[in-house]
Each structure stands twice: as C-alpha cells, then as structure tokens.
Amino acid sequence: MTTFDIKDDFYLNNKPFKIISGSIHYFRVVPEYWRDRLEKLRNMGCNTVETYVPWNLHEPHEAQYDFSDGLDLVRFLKIAQEVGLYVILRPSPYICAEWEFGGFPYWLLRDPKMKLRVTYPNFMTKIERYLKRLIAEIADEQITRGGNIILMQVENEYGGYANDHDYLRSLAKIMRESGAEVPFVTSDGPWGDMLENGSIPELALPTMNCGSKIADWYKRLADFHGEKRPLMVMEFWIGWFDAWGDAYHHTTSSETAATELRAALTGGSVNIYMFHGGTNFGFTNGANYYEKLAPDVTSYDYDALLTEWGDMTPKYLDFQKVISEFTEIPQIPLSTQISKKAYGSFKLTNKVSLFNTLATLAEPITSVTTQTMEELGQGFGYIYYQTTIGKARPITDFRLVTAMDRATIFVNQTWLATQYDQEIGEKLEFDLTEPDNQLGVLVENMGRVNYSVKMTHQFKGIKDGVVINGAFHTGWQHYALPMNNLEKVNFSADWQENVPAFYEFDLEIAETADTFIDLTGWGKGFVTVNGFNIGRFWETGPQKRLYIPAPKLQKGINKIIIFETEGQYQNKIILTEKPNLGEVKCLNVEQ
Structure with missing residues (x-):
C-alpha cells in the first residue's frame, strides 16, 4: 500500500518527498481540456496538482448536489492519476480564489443571523452535511485507498479572517469522521498574526502563502513550527487577477518569479498559484471590497504559466528550467488536439427588449416590500423590480435604500439613471409627466465579495426598499432573472x-x-x-x-x-x- 506521511519532512512510501505542485481549478476549465492542462503540468516537472472545491457549485441549492459534467471531480482526479500526478485537495469549505462569495453558496444568507467561518450552529450544521457528501464522493481517491490525494486542507487563509480555533478543530473533526484519511494542512500568510490565528498544529501542518521573499518567510514558518517540520509554500503567487475598471492586465516578471521558485524548492515544497487560471464562466467571478467594489473580470488568466486558453508562456519554460535542477523532467506526448480559429x-x-420578454423569462413574485435575491431563492444574475408610482407630479426625493450592486432605473421603460456601488442611495429628483407612471429597477449581482470583512453582508438586490418623496413605496413585482433559461426569450x-x-x-x-x-x-x-x-x-x-x-x-x-x-x-x-x-x-x- 502506498503511504504518505508528515514527520520532519514529507514522506512517500517512507522516503522523503518534495512536493512540486501547480494549481488548476477544474471548475474553471472545460472538462474536455482537463487532460491537456494536466499533461502540461506534468511536462513542466510537477508531481502534484492542487485544486480547490467550490461548495456553491456542488450544492447550488440547499441539499441539491451536482458532481456531473464539468463538476465531475472524481473524473478530474482520475485523469490526474493517469498522467502521473498526486493531488492536494482543498475543500475548505471557504476557498477565496477570486470566486463568487469565496465558494460559499448564496443560500447561507437566507438565515438573517448567519455568521460565516465561526462556530455558529446553523453554519456548522450545513457545513457538516456538505462535507459528508463531498468526502463520500472522493474518499476512494485518497492515497490510503489506492488513489492520488495526498493532502487535504482545513479552511483557507483563516488567519486573515478570524481566530476561532474551535471552528478549525470542528472542521478537522467533521472531515475525519466523514472519511478523510490523508494528512491535513492549513495555509496562511506568514505576516502579522495570521499563522497564529489560522493554525491548529496538532491536527494540521501549517503552510504559508506568499509571492516574494520566500527564503525570509521560511525562517518565520520554521520558527512558528518550533521543531523540524516540512516547509511549504501552499500558494506561491506568480501573477495576479484583474478587476473591471483596472487600467491594464496584470503581469509579473518571469525572471523574478523563477528566482523565488528556486528559493521555495531549495528550502521546501511548493504549490504554484496559478499554473493555469482558466475562466470565470457564467456569473462565478468574485469581488474584493476595500475602498470600493472591485468585481473580477471573466478571465482568470492570472499571468499564469499557461494562459487562460491553455497556451504555454515563456514563464512556463523559465519554471521548467528551475524545476529541472531538482527533479527529472518527463516528456508526455500531448494527447488533446487544440487549435484556434478566426471565424x-x-x-x-x-x-x-427585456421589457417585452419579461413574462416569458419569469413569473412575477408580488410582495408589499422589495425582496432580495437571496429571499427569492436566486443565486446569480439580475432582478427586475416593477411597480406603479401614481400620477404626474414632481419627485423631489427618490432613493434606493440598501441595495447592491448596480441598479438601472427606468420610468415608463425610459432610462432615468444608473447607480453603482457607493452611488446607490444618492437622491434623485425628476418629474412624472404621465397620468399613470411605472417604475422599474434592474439590479445586477456583480459577484459577491470573496475576501475579508464584507463577506457577511453580501445580499443582492434591494434590501430595505425605495423611497419616493420621503416615504417607502410599497407594492412590488419581482422578476427573478438568473438568466439560465434564455431559450424562453x-x-x-x-x-x-x-x-x-x-x-x-x-x-x-x-x-x-x-x-x-x-x-x-x-x-x-x-x-x-x-x-x-x-x-x-x-x-x-x-x-x-x-x-x-x-x-x-x-x-x-x-x-x-x-x-x-x-x-x-x-x-x-x-x-x-x-x-x-x-x-x-x-x-x-x-x-
């Protein structure tokens, strides 16, 4: 039986093993191309692939699971094994990853008291149900059962969010009791209090995430261990992501990244983030929020070693050269025929027009007050709010109260204004000119925030209501538009x-x-x-x-x-x- 252990080093079959891994998110790549991307990873010299697991795709609605087609995780794991790769699986359940809501399903927010990433009972109940289902799916793919999963991660960068160690221990316990047999790891930034906040060393090996000064940060990680344990950069950031409104596509120096890769491999093991970024298909992009909302673009190219569309870059060759200093480089023939065409x-x-096909796309839901996307049982897309607002008269105080993310306002199906992020709630003044007038507001979910303190406030749509001449307006029709039924247009x-x-x-x-x-x-x-x-x-x-x-x-x-x-x-x-x-x-x- 093949074994994998964590002692003073990583051991595969009782022999020291240097993990040389690259990140590929199966859910950001069409399944027909999984083998191509994995073969290119192996040909660069890597012996392992790392992937997150997105809870919000595998349980899109509560207690409804999907492991089919592009979400067939077991198929991805088996292809990796056929190619000769071990696997680091990061089920978390929080993944960050510049992914919608950091991987959390929208329906968690239907509990108005929901507290994420702490030992809030309702949150823990839902996590336990999901992890039991997920681990049952992949249990036989662990190295202990003849598969290729060698490590699983507990949570993700938790030290940058909170310090509830009971929560981390509870997750580890749930995973073990659900059938996880391989060793556990955690990963955090090596600065500030992150390692202290996010680590449970007695249950999981602490690893670190960073993109530079790796030799220096290894010293910090070694000091944190306090004894001889393997050093690993779980996320070696070799690029970055783009947000809508950025001035340019982010790129990084290949030469500098290769130098840091050498330092990572000299001192320990590494997972390259990202080897291949892929695409935020559909409405799956996440967002950051510091001074303002910054939703990520559709491409998750990340300036990775493979482009969004899977081409090898000069950075790939630079990394392959460094890796060749530590291991033999295999040569696997690429088995997938891929070409590009200008059609x-x-x-x-x-x-x-949307207004003229609304009735074919959605049944209107009527309520006294405005309902959020989560209250309507909708995860992604748009909501169109519609109401009658009476006779011709001046409107001197019109406001959307507590709404996200981008609202386009229409009077009698004519554009009045568009408000985005911090503009939402600004007072508008206008005149109604018809005997009877209709108001419409199209609100778009631009992607729920995937990192930091804004995560618990990610309802979408209009939460508190619409003020017209100083008073909340009542009597609304809601058209939920997840846009997954365009055959009905x-x-x-x-x-x-x-x-x-x-x-x-x-x-x-x-x-x-x-x-x-x-x-x-x-x-x-x-x-x-x-x-x-x-x-x-x-x-x-x-x-x-x-x-x-x-x-x-x-x-x-x-x-x-x-x-x-x-x-x-x-x-x-x-x-x-x-x-x-x-x-x-x-x-x-x-x-």
Missing part, C-alpha cells in the same frame, strides 16, 4: 432603443476551434454560446474579448445570445483567434 463576422439575427416581440435587450446571432461553421468574441462597441452584459454562459463583458475593460472553448461550439448552426444592459450594441459580432487581455506572450507549440 470572421456574423450579422445580427434577432433582437428584443421571445425574439418575435418588439425591440426599443436605449434599454436592456437580448441580441441573437446564428453562426454556421464547418469545424470547431477555440475562438474569442470581440465585444468592442458593446456596453455591459454577458454572452451565451449554445446555452452555455461564457461570462460577463463591460466596456470599462480591461478585458475586451471573451474566450469560447471549442467544445462549446458545434459543427453546423450555433446560437449566440448577448444580453446587454446599456443600450449599446452592434449589428454584427466578430470571432477572432486573438485574445485581448493586454500583452500576453505565448509559445507556438504543436499539440
């Missing part, structure tokens, strides 16, 4: 200018290949390809094109639907072979 331009087929209905609308394009192609849709001239929204949501776009940038993996296309007719909220659209779309993330250098490699 050219395609003319608009159909268009319809009625393109035979009317379209009108300068309002949110759906735009349909039919693409006839003879072969499938990776491609990129250019959204220059479009305002804000998202794109679906044959029913699959490839992600958000926004003219604010820096991302201007969205990645379409070949497996989401088909020979013959393909249907692309774009939902756009600003009234800015084009009569054609262009599919090109070139991305637009900024300066991204790739290697031309035959596959």
Whole structure:
C-alpha cells in the first residue's frame, strides 16, 4: 500500500518527498481540456496538482448536489492519476480564489443571523452535511485507498479572517469522521498574526502563502513550527487577477518569479498559484471590497504559466528550467488536439427588449416590500423590480435604500439613471409627466465579495426598499432573472432603443476551434454560446474579448445570445483567434 506521511519532512512510501505542485481549478476549465492542462503540468516537472472545491457549485441549492459534467471531480482526479500526478485537495469549505462569495453558496444568507467561518450552529450544521457528501464522493481517491490525494486542507487563509480555533478543530473533526484519511494542512500568510490565528498544529501542518521573499518567510514558518517540520509554500503567487475598471492586465516578471521558485524548492515544497487560471464562466467571478467594489473580470488568466486558453508562456519554460535542477523532467506526448480559429463576422439575427420578454423569462413574485435575491431563492444574475408610482407630479426625493450592486432605473421603460456601488442611495429628483407612471429597477449581482470583512453582508438586490418623496413605496413585482433559461426569450416581440435587450446571432461553421468574441462597441452584459454562459463583458475593460472553448461550439448552426444592459450594441459580432487581455506572450507549440 502506498503511504504518505508528515514527520520532519514529507514522506512517500517512507522516503522523503518534495512536493512540486501547480494549481488548476477544474471548475474553471472545460472538462474536455482537463487532460491537456494536466499533461502540461506534468511536462513542466510537477508531481502534484492542487485544486480547490467550490461548495456553491456542488450544492447550488440547499441539499441539491451536482458532481456531473464539468463538476465531475472524481473524473478530474482520475485523469490526474493517469498522467502521473498526486493531488492536494482543498475543500475548505471557504476557498477565496477570486470566486463568487469565496465558494460559499448564496443560500447561507437566507438565515438573517448567519455568521460565516465561526462556530455558529446553523453554519456548522450545513457545513457538516456538505462535507459528508463531498468526502463520500472522493474518499476512494485518497492515497490510503489506492488513489492520488495526498493532502487535504482545513479552511483557507483563516488567519486573515478570524481566530476561532474551535471552528478549525470542528472542521478537522467533521472531515475525519466523514472519511478523510490523508494528512491535513492549513495555509496562511506568514505576516502579522495570521499563522497564529489560522493554525491548529496538532491536527494540521501549517503552510504559508506568499509571492516574494520566500527564503525570509521560511525562517518565520520554521520558527512558528518550533521543531523540524516540512516547509511549504501552499500558494506561491506568480501573477495576479484583474478587476473591471483596472487600467491594464496584470503581469509579473518571469525572471523574478523563477528566482523565488528556486528559493521555495531549495528550502521546501511548493504549490504554484496559478499554473493555469482558466475562466470565470457564467456569473462565478468574485469581488474584493476595500475602498470600493472591485468585481473580477471573466478571465482568470492570472499571468499564469499557461494562459487562460491553455497556451504555454515563456514563464512556463523559465519554471521548467528551475524545476529541472531538482527533479527529472518527463516528456508526455500531448494527447488533446487544440487549435484556434478566426471565424470572421456574423450579422445580427434577432433582437428584443427585456421589457417585452419579461413574462416569458419569469413569473412575477408580488410582495408589499422589495425582496432580495437571496429571499427569492436566486443565486446569480439580475432582478427586475416593477411597480406603479401614481400620477404626474414632481419627485423631489427618490432613493434606493440598501441595495447592491448596480441598479438601472427606468420610468415608463425610459432610462432615468444608473447607480453603482457607493452611488446607490444618492437622491434623485425628476418629474412624472404621465397620468399613470411605472417604475422599474434592474439590479445586477456583480459577484459577491470573496475576501475579508464584507463577506457577511453580501445580499443582492434591494434590501430595505425605495423611497419616493420621503416615504417607502410599497407594492412590488419581482422578476427573478438568473438568466439560465434564455431559450424562453421571445425574439418575435418588439425591440426599443436605449434599454436592456437580448441580441441573437446564428453562426454556421464547418469545424470547431477555440475562438474569442470581440465585444468592442458593446456596453455591459454577458454572452451565451449554445446555452452555455461564457461570462460577463463591460466596456470599462480591461478585458475586451471573451474566450469560447471549442467544445462549446458545434459543427453546423450555433446560437449566440448577448444580453446587454446599456443600450449599446452592434449589428454584427466578430470571432477572432486573438485574445485581448493586454500583452500576453505565448509559445507556438504543436499539440
């Protein structure tokens, strides 16, 4: 039987073992490309792959689980084993990862008293149920049972959030009792009180996350251990992520990163974050909030060793060279044929305004006061709030009270104002001119915050209400729009200018290949390809094109639907072979 142990070092079958790992999030890569990415990881010299596990995808609605298709974690683990890779699994349940709500499912917030990441009873009950289901799914993939999982992580960067050690011990106990047999680790930044706050050394090996000064931080970690234990950088940050509104795509120095990699491997073990970032498909991007809301873009390229679309970069070769100083580099033939294609331009087929197809997309839910997305049982997307607001008169005090994240306000289906983040709640003044007037507010969930103190306040929609001339207005219809049913859009209905609308394009192609849709001239929204949501776009940038993996296309007719909220659209779309993330250098490699 194969064994893996943590003593003064890592031991595989009782022999010292240096973990050389890279991060790939299976849920950010189409499953048809899992093997390709894992083969490239092995060919760089890595012996291990690390992945988070997103609770919010595997339990999208309470007690409803999904481990199918792109969420077939066991299939990912088995492919990794076939390629020759061990696995570090990080089920957490909190993952951060620049992922929507840090991996927490939205429905936790249906408890108005919910406290996250501490021993709040209702939170612990839901965690226990989920972890039992998850570990039952992957238990046989542990190295103790002939699989390839060698480590599991308890929580994630907990020392940067709180210091409830009873919570950490409870998680470890739940995981053990649910069937987790391999050694446990924790990971935290090595600065401040993070190691002290987030570690349970008697149950899990403390490791550290950082991107520079690794030799110095190893000394801090060794001092924290107080005895000879293995040193490991669980997240060696070699790039960074982009937020909407950033001036440019973030990149880092390959030479500097390679130097730090050498230091990490000289002193211990390493997991490279990210080896391959992938894509925030659909509405899965997270957000940060410090001075203001900063939602992440659709691409999770991260300036990683593989690009978002899987090409090897010069940084890949630099890292491969360093790794070759510590281990033999294998040569596995790449088994997945991947190509890119510029399909050219395609003319608009159909268009319809949101207002004229609302009834086909959602049944209105009526209530006296406004309801949040969580109260409506909705995780992602938009809500359209609609109400009648009476006769012609001046409105001298109009306010949205406690709402998130971006609200577009209409009177009689004509745009009045758009408020985003800190602008929401600003007073508006306007005149109603019709005998009877209708108010509509389209609110978009831009991605729940995935890190730090704002996490417990991530309801979306309008929480407290709408003030009209100094008083809360009552009597609302809610159209929940998760946008997962666009086959119901009625393109035979009317379209009108300068309002949110759906735009349909039919693409006839003879072969499938990776491609990129250019959204220059479009305002804000998202794109679906044959029913699959490839992600958000926004003219604010820096991302201007969205990645379409070949497996989401088909020979013959393909249907692309774009939902756009600003009234800015084009009569054609262009599919090109070139991305637009900024300066991204790739290697031309035959596959």
